[in-house]
Amino acid sequence: MFAALALLAAGVLPVAPTPIPPHDAFDARQCYEYTAEITRYGERNPGSPGHAKTEALIHRVVLADGGKIDSDDFTADTPRGKVPVHNLIGKFNQSGDPHQPIFILAGHYDTLFKKGFVGANDGGSSTAILLSFADALKGHKTKMQIWLVWTDLEEAVNSFTDNDGLYGSKHLAHKLVEQGIAPRVRGFFLLDMIGDKDLDVDRESTSAGWLQDFIAAAAKKLGYSQYFFHYSTAITDDQDSFVNVGIPSVDVVDATFGKMPGDGMGAYHHTNQDTMDKVSEHSLMVVGRTVLLAVETIDSQS
Numbered sequence: 001m002f003a004a005l006a007l008l009a010a011g012v013l014p015v016a017p018t019p020i021p022p023h024d025a026f027d028a029r030q031c032y033e034y035t036a037e038i039t040r041y042g043e044r045n046p047g048s049p050g051h052a053k054t055e056a057l058i059h060r061v062v063l064a065d066g067g068k069i070d071s072d073d074f075t076a077d078t079p080r081g082k083v084p085v086h087n088l089i090g091k092f093n094q095s096g097d098p099h100q101p102i103f104i105l106a107g108h109y110d111t112l113f114k115k116g117f118v119g120a121n122d123g124g125s126s127t128a129i130l131l132s133f134a135d136a137l138k139g140h141k142t143k144m145q146i147w148l149v150w151t152d153l154e155e156a157v158n159s160f161t162d163n164d165g166l167y168g169s170k171h172l173a174h175k176l177v178e179q180g181i182a183p184r185v186r187g188f189f190l191l192d193m194i195g196d197k198d199l200d201v202d203r204e205s206t207s208a209g210w211l212q213d214f215i216a217a218a219a220k221k222l223g224y225s226q227y228f229f230h231y232s233t234a235i236t237d238d239q240d241s242f243v244n245v246g247i248p249s250v251d252v253v254d255a256t257f258g259k260m261p262g263d264g265m266g267a268y269h270h271t272n273q274d275t276m277d278k279v280s281e282h283s284l285m286v287v288g289r290t291v292l293l294a295v296e297t298i299d300s301q302s
């Protein structure tokens with residue numbers, strides 16, 4: 001009160017602080033810490049203790065950030081038998097409008113069924129960047145409803161075929177169609193393997209080019225163009241499930257993890273060398289800030 005009076009006396013009115021836009025609120029250090037914490041949980045395939053700990057962390061962060069949490073639970077028939085699947089959805093900025101547009105940011109939180117595989121980059125970084133998006137969205141108003149979707153059982157139980165892999169995202173995409181929600185979804189960005197120290201994001205060729213252009217423009221504005229879209233290849237990933245139901249989607253994926261070719265996606269991909277020493281805070285920052293700025297731009301035009 002005293003300070004305000006003094007300002008008034010000086011002829012200056014106190015001004016409400018401008019809210020920090022999400023891309024500036026993105027905390028890369030915290031994102032790296034989340035990745036490290038999740039990686040310490042160990043193997044995180046469905047049914048494992050690490051998977052349950054990751055679910056608990058997601059719940060905790062979304063609720064602390066003022067989001068609402070929903071889940072999409074079902075049992076998948078897999079070559080390994082029945083597997084319980086839990087997609088988790090953190091919803092931000094829901095208005096009462098039943099036609100409010102929705103934008104989805106997604107990433108898988110399961111890891112490969114492979115002894116000793118801890119997936120710092122593949123599974124860890126995608127889970128963590130969505131947690132940091134929740135932190136950045138805390139208290140921030142957007143016109144669109146923002147959904148943070150942690151997909152489950154993205155990984156194939158044996159190897160990717162039409163019937164093995166992408167279990168969680170297929171189920172959720174069909175559910176959105178059945179519930180009549182799909183037409184409200186303006187876009188879908190999938191984040192995968194974006195913590196790689198040697199960051200080079202694929203202009204993934206099954207993705208919607210016009211939506212990738214928002215990412216390219218945001219990267220340019222932030223001075224990060226060197227990390228994006230210098231090669232183009234098709235990746236089987238959760239965006240396929242949403243593309244197949246007509247939702248404009250982009251896979252934001254670094255498809256070269258370690259020396260190429262390895263298994264086609266680099267020497268560390270799907271190996272027990274996918275550990276924290278391959279992950280960088282800087283890469284998480286570049287992708288986190290770029291994706292959030294792209295969403296802010298889309299929101300301002302919605």
Ligand SMILES: [Zn+2]
Pocket residue numbers: 112122155270
């Ligand atoms: Zn994988």
